[in-house]
Amino acid sequence: MKDTTTGLGRWVLRTSQEVQFEVLETVDLLDPENPQLRQVPGGGEAHGPRLTVLDEAVDEFFGSRVRKYFSVNDSSMSYMTIPAGDEHKTIENVLRVASRLNEIGTERSGTPPIAMGGGVVQDVVGMAASLYRRGIPYVRVPTTLLGQIDGSVSAKNGVNFEGFRNRLGTFHPPPLTLIDRSFIATLPIRQIRSGMGEVLKMALIKDPELFRLLEQFGPMLVEERLQDTGTQTSKSEPGRQVMHRAINGMSSELQKNLWEKDLLRIVDYGHTFSPTVEMKARILHGEAVTMGIVYCAALALNRGLLPQEDYSRIIACAGGMGLQLTHEMFKDVDLLKRALADTVRHRGGSQHLALLTGIGQTTFVEDITAREVEQASQIVQRI
Ligand SMILES: NC(=O)c1ccc[n+]([C@@H]2O[C@H](COP(=O)([O-])OP(=O)(O)OC[C@H]3O[C@@H](n4cnc5c(N)ncnc54)[C@H](O)[C@@H]3O)[C@@H](O)[C@H]2O)c1
Ligand SMILES: [Zn+2]
Numbered sequence: 001m002k003d004t005t006t007g008l009g010r011w012v013l014r015t016s017q018e019v020q021f022e023v024l025e026t027v028d029l030l031d032p033e034n035p036q037l038r039q040v041p042g043g044g045e046a047h048g049p050r051l052t053v054l055d056e057a058v059d060e061f062f063g064s065r066v067r068k069y070f071s072v073n074d075s076s077m078s079y080m081t082i083p084a085g086d087e088h089k090t091i092e093n094v095l096r097v098a099s100r101l102n103e104i105g106t107e108r109s110g111t112p113p114i115a116m117g118g119g120v121v122q123d124v125v126g127m128a129a130s131l132y133r134r135g136i137p138y139v140r141v142p143t144t145l146l147g148q149i150d151g152s153v154s155a156k157n158g159v160n161f162e163g164f165r166n167r168l169g170t171f172h173p174p175p176l177t178l179i180d181r182s183f184i185a186t187l188p189i190r191q192i193r194s195g196m197g198e199v200l201k202m203a204l205i206k207d208p209e210l211f212r213l214l215e216q217f218g219p220m221l222v223e224e225r226l227q228d229t230g231t232q233t234s235k236s237e238p239g240r241q242v243m244h245r246a247i248n249g250m251s252s253e254l255q256k257n258l259w260e261k262d263l264l265r266i267v268d269y270g271h272t273f274s275p276t277v278e279m280k281a282r283i284l285h286g287e288a289v290t291m292g293i294v295y296c297a298a299l300a301l302n303r304g305l306l307p308q309e310d311y312s313r314i315i316a317c318a319g320g321m322g323l324q325l326t327h328e329m330f331k332d333v334d335l336l337k338r339a340l341a342d343t344v345r346h347r348g349g350s351q352h353l354a355l356l357t358g359i360g361q362t363t364f365v366e367d368i369t370a371r372e373v374e375q376a377s378q379i380v381q382r383i
Helices: 056-073 091-104 119-134 145-149 181-186 189-206 208-223 238-256 274-281 285-303 308-320 333-346 370-381
Strands: 022-025 050-055 077-082 114-117 139-142 159-161 164-168 176-179 353-358 361-365
Touching: 022 238, 050 056, 050 091, 050 119, 056 077, 056 114, 056 181, 077 091, 077 119, 091 119, 091 159, 114 119, 119 139, 119 145, 119 159, 145 181, 145 189, 145 238, 164 274, 181 238, 189 208, 189 238, 189 285, 189 308, 189 353, 208 238, 208 308, 274 285, 274 333, 285 308, 285 353, 285 370, 308 353, 333 370
Parallel strands: 022 176, 050 077, 050 114, 114 139, 139 176
Antiparallel strands: 159 164, 353 361
16 A cells, blocks of 8 residues: 555554453362363363473472373373472573473464463463464463462463563463362462452452451451361352452453553552562562552541541451551651652553542542652551
């Protein structure tokens, strides 16, 4: 086509692609009688070599059952293990996975690898799958609470790079995610609490009923690792209800804005000051998010947006589940200002700060002042 004024050629290509991916709850995933794990997304079985990537701890707890499952069901499964922890969320590990995929002869679509582990393994394998042969399908089996209620519905992956969290990454949702709640029965309690931080966030931004469940059952759910094993919880299954509501909330928010074109994201509630604290204090993601939730509740209280009664309920609910409410670093006003400035840069130059106006309700503000940062810091110090 010719540009009429310059006479030079210009070609514009426009296309769109519908994206659909499924998150399926299951039980007894590792029972050799259960066909779900060996099936290829979209139906049928793989005819060729496949790779299962396991988190180190998952290999320890579940590795022999996984190998037994595939020895009965699929003899061409290979395995590799990735060490746990965020320091292993690296491009080197992405390349290690890609090498293994290549080595065993993974095909373009018929032999999707399986990622079995927490958010770290999901992110590393997801990124490798997005790069290998320009993108192959994979199956996600999250084994942590955070991975099951948060990462499970996400389209993103990423690795840390040159000191920055998730600095390299892609959008590449797997066609199938399988959630078996029994995996988290072996999770350390600290990890359960960290995951509960994200559940609490979901309750506060849009689901008062979820918050009520946390108020009533939270401490027990943490203790039972959401397995609904106790006499008080086995019938009404609050663990299952909580997981369902958290995933519902997350998936409906993400579906509206999967590619994150809109930077006003209520799911980022509690994630404005927390990234800096998470990195500097070397605490878990959900731990830092909980502290961010509490700090932002104090900002809203101080502005008169959030009633005192709701603020007190939030503190009581989080405290009841044994979540740590704040950290020494929230005393450091300069650090908090820097954290805000960092996030503003990440959000295209605007604060886009979600604050609560009640339980289950939010508003965005763009004009938090240095004075307010300091006042909220004083409020959380009184907890
Ligand atoms: N892509 C996304 O949208 C997304 C969403 C949420 C989190 N993430 C990322 O996920 C990471 C955090 O995820 P995480 O909290 O799952 O951390 P993780 O993957 O490091 O797992 C936490 C710990 O639990 C262990 N573990 C995993 N499953 C276990 C089990 N069933 N039993 C016992 N131990 C087990 C691991 O070995 C590790 O020590 C962060 O890097 C975060 O950025 C990404
Ligand atoms: Zn988060």
